[in-house]
Amino acid sequence: MDITTSPFTRAQLLPQEEMLEIAKKKGELFIGIPKETHFQEKRVCLNPDAVAALTANGHRVLVESKAGQGARYTDKDYSEAGAEVTGDTSKVFSCPMILKVEPPSLEELDMMNPQTVLISALQIKTQSKDYFEKLASKRITALAFEFIKDEDGTYPAVRTLSEIAGTAAVQLAAEIMSNSHTGNGMLLGNISGVPPAEIVVIGAGTVGEFATRSAIGLGANVKVFDNSITKLRCLQTNVGRPLYTSTIQPKNLLKALKRCDVVIGAVRGKDRAPIVVSEAMIEVMKNGAVAIDVSIDMGGCFETSEITSHDKPTFKKHGVIHYCVPNIPARFARTASVSLSNIFTPYLLEIGEQGGIENKLRFDKGLKNGLYFYHGILTNKSVADWFNLSYRDINLLIF
Numbered sequence: 509m510d511i512t513t514s515p516f517t518r519a520q521l522l523p524q525e526e527m528l529e530i531a532k533k534k535g536e537l538f539i540g541i542p543k544e545t546h547f548q549e550k551r552v553c554l555n556p557d558a559v560a561a562l563t564a565n566g567h568r569v570l571v572e573s574k575a576g577q578g579a580r581y582t583d584k585d586y587s588e589a590g591a592e593v594t595g596d597t598s599k600v601f602s603c604p605m606i607l608k609v610e611p612p613s614l615e616e617l618d619m620m621n622p623q624t625v626l627i628s629a630l631q632i633k634t635q636s637k638d639y640f641e642k643l644a645s646k647r648i649t650a651l652a653f654e655f656i657k658d659e660d661g662t663y664p665a666v667r668t669l670s671e672i673a674g675t676a677a678v679q680l681a682a683e684i685m686s687n688s689h690t691g692n693g694m695l696l697g698n699i700s701g702v703p704p705a706e707i708v709v710i711g712a713g714t715v716g717e718f719a720t721r722s723a724i725g726l727g728a729n730v731k732v733f734d735n736s737i738t739k740l741r742c743l744q745t746n747v748g749r750p751l752y753t754s755t756i757q758p759k760n761l762l763k764a765l766k767r768c769d770v771v772i773g774a775v776r777g778k779d780r781a782p783i784v785v786s787e788a789m790i791e792v793m794k795n796g797a798v799a800i801d802v803s804i805d806m807g808g809c810f811e812t813s814e815i816t817s818h819d820k821p822t823f824k825k826h827g828v829i830h831y832c833v834p835n836i837p838a839r840f841a842r843t844a845s846v847s848l849s850n851i852f853t854p855y856l857l858e859i860g861e862q863g864g865i866e867n868k869l870r871f872d873k874g875l876k877n878g879l880y881f882y883h884g885i886l887t888n889k890s891v892a893d894w895f896n897l898s899y900r901d902i903n904l905l906i907f
Contacts, residue, residue: 550578698727
């Protein structure tokens, strides 16, 4: 063949070197842990043990002074684990990766550098359009830990905090009942010769399951209501014993509420929790009975519910003591902090091993599910629909 008529140059026709994939270079993460400023938020994303694991793998962690105070971790605990501790808030927010429990405020977003990676809760119902516009202007990559999925399709952060809320609800009920100033002075336990306490659990999800486990463990009689037969069946299987279960039939529910000492509401909805217990139902309950509304963060499932705080957690209505604190896990800050650390630490170590968050997102569908901003581009359809914003499919941005 005449080389002059060939569309290729002489160099292109010569044998070429084989192009091999370059091994991923392990990345060094620099993580900032700021002190939570949200009302009554005492949790921290990483406990000292998690920090020790990260620093042992060559990563840097900068912790704001007193960030772990609410969970009873001292600055000394963190510094001994290998973290750098500073009192300068702006220095922590200038780290390339920020780890928070609550979403940052607009003032905190101002302190962040462009192209920062933010991992925190999103709490879409409490956000404003300004928050997302600020993320876009700073070209931030943001992940919401309540959207991150596990290998089995569950949401690990949501589940672990629901487990705490369910177990805590029974503990709180026992505390309120035994308090002679507010409760009936009853023991939430099974004492020989004394009829056990009656507990009604509405909702057979994770909160309902762990509330049921705790109540049974104390020896109470438990009745569980939910409109999903599958959830009721799963709860019975997981608890490992037959229980009184029922769909939410007003007649059956009213009969159970008249007799019960404690009702725990743990029903979730798409936008708002459905009101399952009307004011008329609360009126027929025993004087001094306890109503704990775990769904209050989504509007509450009792018609008489009103948001309370950890400082003044209860109020009385129609003789029924209501507990309606929206952030129950924050009361058990140490347990919640250990749970969150257990979720975040493996992800952070893998991000480091794979040379950064870009590579990790490319191969981890569960983590990618938690992504709602990528270099300032909104990638979550729910957020886009909620705030009437334009979004891009993340799969078109990450190959």
